[in-house]
Amino acid sequence: MIANPNIVLIGAGIMSATLGVLLKELEPGVSIQIFETLDDVALESSDAWNNAGTGHAALCELNYTPQRSDGSIDISKAIKVNESFKISMQFWAYLIEQKLLDLPSEFIRRVPHMSFVSGAKDVEFLRKRYEKMKGMHLFEGMEFSEDPKKLAEWMPLVMEGRDVSQPLAATYSEDGTDVNFGSLTRNLFNYLKGLGGVTIHLNHEVRNLTRKASGSWMLEITDKASGRERYLDANFVFLGAGGGALPLLQKSRIPKGDGYGGFPVSGQWLRCTNPELIEQHQAKVYGKASVGAPPMSVPHLDTRMIDGEKGLLFGPFAGFTTKYLKNGSIFDFALSIQPGNLLPMTAAGLQNIPLTSYLIGQVLQSSTERLDALREFIPKARMGDWKLETAGQRVQIIKKDPKKGGILEFGTEIICADDGSLAALLGASPGASTSVAIMLGLLNECFPDEVKSPAWQTQLHQMIPSYGKSLAKDPNLHKEITEWSQGVLKLEVVGEESLLRT
Numbered sequence: 001m002i003a004n005p006n007i008v009l010i011g012a013g014i015m016s017a018t019l020g021v022l023l024k025e026l027e028p029g030v031s032i033q034i035f036e037t038l039d040d041v042a043l044e045s046s047d048a049w050n051n052a053g054t055g056h057a058a059l060c061e062l063n064y065t066p067q068r069s070d071g072s073i074d075i076s077k078a079i080k081v082n083e084s085f086k087i088s089m090q091f092w093a094y095l096i097e098q099k100l101l102d103l104p105s106e107f108i109r110r111v112p113h114m115s116f117v118s119g120a121k122d123v124e125f126l127r128k129r130y131e132k133m134k135g136m137h138l139f140e141g142m143e144f145s146e147d148p149k150k151l152a153e154w155m156p157l158v159m160e161g162r163d164v165s166q167p168l169a170a171t172y173s174e175d176g177t178d179v180n181f182g183s184l185t186r187n188l189f190n191y192l193k194g195l196g197g198v199t200i201h202l203n204h205e206v207r208n209l210t211r212k213a214s215g216s217w218m219l220e221i222t223d224k225a226s227g228r229e230r231y232l233d234a235n236f237v238f239l240g241a242g243g244g245a246l247p248l249l250q251k252s253r254i255p256k257g258d259g260y261g262g263f264p265v266s267g268q269w270l271r272c273t274n275p276e277l278i279e280q281h282q283a284k285v286y287g288k289a290s291v292g293a294p295p296m297s298v299p300h301l302d303t304r305m306i307d308g309e310k311g312l313l314f315g316p317f318a319g320f321t322t323k324y325l326k327n328g329s330i331f332d333f334a335l336s337i338q339p340g341n342l343l344p345m346t347a348a349g350l351q352n353i354p355l356t357s358y359l360i361g362q363v364l365q366s367s368t369e370r371l372d373a374l375r376e377f378i379p380k381a382r383m384g385d386w387k388l389e390t391a392g393q394r395v396q397i398i399k400k401d402p403k404k405g406g407i408l409e410f411g412t413e414i415i416c417a418d419d420g421s422l423a424a425l426l427g428a429s430p431g432a433s434t435s436v437a438i439m440l441g442l443l444n445e446c447f448p449d450e451v452k453s454p455a456w457q458t459q460l461h462q463m464i465p466s467y468g469k470s471l472a473k474d475p476n477l478h479k480e481i482t483e484w485s486q487g488v489l490k491l492e493v494v495g496e497e498s499l500l501r502t
């Protein structure tokens, strides 16, 4: 049992929602207060059009399978991401089965995942990647083709008007998904709200937090509606504030947070406004990042299913910004530079000048250049069928490095106080898809004794049947878990209808 069950979650995105539900399922008696600076939940990165909604399972993202210098393909990251996504799927299936969430189609749909490349070198890369992955049960069912006719069957819009004299290839996985993380987050908070001991405070910004002599945390909170300041004592604090987590981590002054900085990257999409085009495409098609581009700017053409409506987006076009949140301040970046992270920030900045130039180049892109990028995917695209929209913000992690002084990272990291009384989530990739595995990692670090207890172990196995076991090493368990979770989430293949079923 948690000794001091007084918990505060800062930020109302998918991460706090997931942690809140996990904690309440494990320990129904805990009291949880959630503080969100905006006037509703899930309005930053977790909202549907602020992210790409890809259920990242490494079925299509080429940056998870880098090529080694000897030419072989490293699929270790792809295995990790795939297993993590299947942990999320199990947890969501558990919530549906227990009737804690309603219709799965409100937040998850089957949408095939594809990788698409052109040119002899990239075709060879994709073939090798496919050869390596097809033998692994996690990626079972993946198909590969260089035949333009097959490619046109899989993605007619992408093949129409394309020069097929050049080498082209694609992989196709029917098991891909589109996830409306905004809807999922709202559903999770709706469930949480109805439980005893849970309060969600909207329009409340956490401005500061200090460690008290007793070991608990004193939070300074502004009620933005009334302008009143509030003070609150908490035994455990989660900084699930997305881009706002870094400034709060700095204010907490926990030793493990020393030296961390952030590099903000903004994003834009082209969103299709022509229903006929939207109807012609049914997949998430990921390409290869151009040289010098960061992994999160891999171009992709995505079918989306949002609020029962089919959509189509292309992007992202990355850019440099000084804000840490979409609704943040232009001073966020400058204010986060402190004596403790000046060296890592400067070192990382100097090592990443090509990235900065790339991002500035993206910001300065004209609409003609954006159309050229879109035509790499849809050769006959017309700008009149698309409108530009602003996506969510990502803050990439900068941290100390003994050799280089500082490094820039593209992953996600949990930073915990030594006594487990505070945890911060930094970074944004692979992101929401792996939220359950990330939050289980947090529980291990911050509540190690409770996690080992028989009561938590029983409940963890109930929520995530594969808990503690490797799906990569156990094909039978993988098959059983996949059939069960896909069945409960209504993701079985039943012909064309599955995508649009409500």
Ligand SMILES: Cc1cc2nc3c(=O)[nH]c(=O)nc-3n(C[C@H](O)[C@H](O)[C@H](O)COP(=O)(O)OP(=O)(O)OC[C@H]3O[C@@H](n4cnc5c(N)ncnc54)[C@H](O)[C@@H]3O)c2cc1C
Pocket (backbone or CB within 6 Å): 010, 011, 012, 013, 014, 015, 016, 035, 036, 037, 038, 041, 042, 043, 044, 045, 046, 047, 050, 051, 052, 053, 054, 055, 056, 181, 204, 205, 206, 207, 240, 241, 242, 243, 244, 245, 248, 267, 316, 325, 391, 392, 393, 394, 425, 427, 428, 429, 430, 431, 432, 433, 434
């Ligand atoms: C362009 C883009 C594309 C992406 N594509 C994908 C994808 O395809 N698949 C995928 O799995 N992931 C994707 N991601 C990543 C995913 O969106 C994020 O990992 C996830 O949404 C982060 O959730 P969060 O709860 O940590 O943060 P958020 O959803 O950003 O929530 C943080 C909340 O904290 C609040 N807050 C901040 N500061 C304070 C404060 N001081 N006091 C109170 N409240 C505060 C904010 O207002 C916000 O509501 C993408 C992200 C971006 C930006």
